[in-house]
Amino acid sequence: MVIRENFENNLKELKRKINEMGELSIDALEKAFNALKMRDVEIALKVIEEDNDIDNLEQEINQFAVWLMAKEQPVARDLRIVVVVLKISNNIERIADFAVNIAKSTIKIGQANSLLDLTDLEKMKDISILMLKKSLKSFLEEDIALAKEVGDLEDEVDELNIETYKKLTGYLSEHPEETNQLVQLLFVNRYLERVADHIQISPRAQPI
Numbered sequence: 001m002v003i004r005e006n007f008e009n010n011l012k013e014l015k016r017k018i019n020e021m022g023e024l025s026i027d028a029l030e031k032a033f034n035a036l037k038m039r040d041v042e043i044a045l046k047v048i049e050e051d052n053d054i055d056n057l058e059q060e061i062n063q064f065a066v067w068l069m070a071k072e073q074p075v076a077r078d079l080r081i082v083v084v085v086l087k088i089s090n091n092i093e094r095i096a097d098f099a100v101n102i103a104k105s106t107i108k109i110g111q112a113n114s115l116l117d118l119t120d121l122e123k124m125k126d127i128s129i130l131m132l133k134k135s136l137k138s139f140l141e142e143d144i145a146l147a148k149e150v151g152d153l154e155d156e157v158d159e160l161n162i163e164t165y166k167k168l169t170g171y172l173s174e175h176p177e178e179t180n181q182l183v184q185l186l187f188v189n190r191y192l193e194r195v196a197d198h199i200q201i202s203p204r205a206q207p208i
Contacts, residue, residue, distance in 0.1 A: 007072045014064055014085055015140055021057045021092050022136045026129055028054065028099035029195070033125045036106045036188065037116060044103035054096040061089045088139065091198040095132065098191040098198075105184040105191075112181050118167050119185060120160040124192040127157050131199045150199065157196035164189045 028047055035043035065082050068074070074082060116122070131153045138146035165186065172182045 007068075007074065007078065010064075010068050010072070011078070011081065014061065014068065014082070017057065017061050017064065018085055018088055018092070019136055019140060021054060021061065021089060022132060024050075024054050024057065025092050025096040025099065026132055028096050029102075029125060029129055029132075032099040032102040032106070033122065035103055036109070037114070037122070039106070039109065039111055039114060041107055041110070044106040047103040048100050051096055051100050054093060058089045058093040062086060065089075084139070092132075094198050095195050098195045101191050102188050105188050109181045109184050112178075115171070115178060115181055115185060118171055119164045119189065120167075121164060121185065121188055121192060124157050124160045124164070124189070124196075127153050127160075128192055128195045128199065131157075131196060135199050154196045154199070157193060161189055161193040 028050065031043055031050075032047045034040070035047065065086050069079065069082055072078075131150050134146050134153070135150045137143065138150065168182050168186050168189065172179065175182075
């Protein structure tokens with residue numbers, strides 16, 4: 001019983017770290033998009049700098065998970081949970097990388113008059129963050145109904161991605177002088193679509 005209790009406590013700590021990593025990635029996405037919206041290079045640079053904290057936490061989670069598997073030799077169901085944690089931490093780290101990419105696009109756009117209002121990028125960002133929150137809660141609370149909601153929201157992001165691509169490429173054909181910013185916004189559109197993809201394939205794809 002003591003051994004089982006120790007394992008459960010370690011598993012709770014592992015889940016706590018995953019939740020912390022998810023919250024840091026949400027914060028990175030919010031900051032990166034705010035930097036894009038306000039054309040604030042200083043905030044963009046901070047997002048890039050703070051990505052090291054997320055990378056370090058991923059490494060910590062991975063080491064903890066491997067140690068837990070080696071030390072406790074968990075049974076099949078418990079082993080599956082630990083393996084899912086490893087997959088989720090990798091996906092969350094990739095999401096944080098996309099936040100960094102958005103920050104880099106902000107730096108490349110610079111102080112040009114913003115064309116963000118032409119797009120649905122902010123809505124895509126909001127939905128993606130909602131997806132990540134629901135996805136983490138789904139995993140931590142073993143809530144399959146929430147997992148389905150994540151999948152439905154991902155479809156919305158896909159539709160907005162297509163619409164934004166059409167709007168930006170159409171505007172680009174008429175305003176070639178805005179090529180730099182429009183290309184960067186197309187990249188941001190792609191980054192947010194990939195964020196949603198990585199959320200959709202983490203906890204939802206691995207129900208406990």
